[in-house]
Amino acid sequence: MLDQKDIELLQKMMESVVDTRVTESEKRMGSVVDTRITESEKRMESVVDARITESENLLLEEMDRLQNNLMNRMDRIDSRLDSMQHEINACKMERESVGLLLKKIDQLEKRIEELERKQHRER
Secondary structure: OOOHHHHHHHHHHHHHHHHHHHHHHHHHHHHHHHHHHHHHHHHHHHHHHHHHHHHHHHHHHHHHHHHHHHHHHHHHHHHHHHHHHHHHHHHHHHHHHHHHHHHHHHHHHHHHHHHHHHHHHHO
16 A cells, blocks of 8 residues: 555645646647637727728718719809809890980980971971
8 A cells, every 4th residue: 555655745746747737728728818819809800990991981982972962063053153144144235235225215305306496496
């Protein structure tokens, strides 16, 4: 049979072996966990980057769409303003023409009155 010293020696050897294996296992587990966490972070970063890029693209597309709509509206407004300006110019010209005609009518009326006066005097 084994005496107490042998048992203690065996116990210390077993503890040493177990401690060594537990330490090695912890190191391997730490390495595996670190690797998996790093891989997970990379995957998450990739997914987040992809989603951010997708969101940016959607925002840019929406901004382009809005800009196109606004540009179309501005073009229609410009066209209407041009048309209105032509109408305004035509009205101004017409008003000037009417003014000239009224002036001419006044001149003709004065000439007619003078002619009638002369004709009345001659009689």
